[in-house]
Amino acid sequence: MGYFRIQYNPIEICRTVITERLTVLGISFSMNAQGALRVHGKLTDENRLQIDEALKPYGISLIEKESENMVEGIKYAIEELLDSPAVRTEKVSAYLSEKLGYSYSSLANRFSEETYTSIENFVILRRIEHAKNLMLLGGISLTEIAHKLDYSSVAHLSRQFKKTTGLTPTTFLRIIEKRKTPDSPNHTE
Amino acid sequence: MKIVLVDDDEDDRMFFADALQEIEISTELAEFHNGQELLDYLSEPDVEHPQLIFLDLNMPVMDGFQCLRQIRKNPELKDLVVAIYSTSSSERDIEETFVNGANIYINKPNRFEELKKTIGQVVKRNWQYRENAMDKANFLFRI
Numbered sequence: 001m002g003y004f005r006i007q008y009n010p011i012e013i014c015r016t017v018i019t020e021r022l023t024v025l026g027i028s029f030s031m032n033a034q035g036a037l038r039v040h041g042k043l044t045d046e047n048r049l050q051i052d053e054a055l056k057p058y059g060i061s062l063i064e065k066e067s068e069n070m071v072e073g074i075k076y077a078i079e080e081l082l083d084s085p086a087v088r089t090e091k092v093s094a095y096l097s098e099k100l101g102y103s104y105s106s107l108a109n110r111f112s113e114e115t116y117t118s119i120e121n122f123v124i125l126r127r128i129e130h131a132k133n134l135m136l137l138g139g140i141s142l143t144e145i146a147h148k149l150d151y152s153s154v155a156h157l158s159r160q161f162k163k164t165t166g167l168t169p170t171t172f173l174r175i176i177e178k179r180k181t182p183d184s185p186n187h188t189e
Numbered sequence: 190m191k192i193v194l195v196d197d198d199e200d201d202r203m204f205f206a207d208a209l210q211e212i213e214i215s216t217e218l219a220e221f222h223n224g225q226e227l228l229d230y231l232s233e234p235d236v237e238h239p240q241l242i243f244l245d246l247n248m249p250v251m252d253g254f255q256c257l258r259q260i261r262k263n264p265e266l267k268d269l270v271v272a273i274y275s276t277s278s279s280e281r282d283i284e285e286t287f288v289n290g291a292n293i294y295i296n297k298p299n300r301f302e303e304l305k306k307t308i309g310q311v312v313k314r315n316w317q318y319r320e321n322a323m324d325k326a327n328f329l330f331r332i
Binding site: 115116 | 213214284287288290294313316317320321323324326327329330331332
């Protein structure tokens with residue numbers, strides 16, 4: 001006979017149940033590590049009822065938080081903007097305002113109240129994260145990365161990288177490379 | 190946000206605690222005098238891990254470098270965010286700490302206003318990384 005203590009992660013359990021139930025309903029969604037759920041596309045009242053009914057037996061309910069949804073919506077739209085070359089030519093303010101249906105100033109105020117940063121700074125931070133990921137993938141030059149992320153030049157990308165991280169792109173890459181050497185405590189192979 | 194400061198200098202610890210109280214994000218601070226004290230604390234059963242560790246480099250018993258290496262070697266602790274908090278501005282030291290797994294390098298400011306601004310920026314940036322589930326392996330920041 002064995003006695004065990006159960007160890008579990010509620011968000012993982014929710015994710016599994018929600019994925020299963022919402023897939024059955026044909027509803028597309030994404031969920032972040034903090035348990036915030038975003039339903040893609042238009043959500044009708046009937047859909048909302050179906051979701052509530054499907055999750056009820058598991059003790060899971062959705063709480064609508066307008067302001068958080070607004071901030072999540074902004075973040076989501078920024079990711080889309082950075083991922084899609086077709087819409088990237090638009091101005092961020094016009095894009096967000098049109099996409100979310102609020103004036104840019106009300107979006108900007110709400111965003112900075114809740115995230116301790118401005119939309120502009122957040123866009124820069126995310127763009128630099130994209131640049132880091134591309135640099136780490138390798139096989140792509142800084143010039144290509146600058147072009148891909150709509151920087152006017154490599155110098156512009158390097159300046160913003162340095163301003164955001166305190167490091168030049170070259171130093172950043174060198175540190176990550178050195179971390180992979182066998183005597184480094186970060187070596188994972 | 191739970192924050193830990195490891196520094197042997199009492200004045201620096203007081204200065205830091207005062208500055209931390211004045212930033213926008215509310216925090217809870219625990220203080221230790223050297224790396225060994227921190228590791229002892231982190232190995233206690235059911236201890237709540239801090240979201241951010243500020244670690245001085247020059248300390249008696251166990252210095253910041255040794256402590257950082259121990260944290261990164263330990264499977265339970267290796268994902269903790271570590272900010273080196275030191276007066277050293279040697280480029281070699283700075284790069285060495287990043288290679289050994291530091292996420293952030295802070296040159297200890299002398300003026301209170303500057304310290305408040307620096308700590309505020311570091312805490313906010315750490316918050317951004319956590320909230321947006323960004324890749325910790327890429328989280329390098331020098332200020």
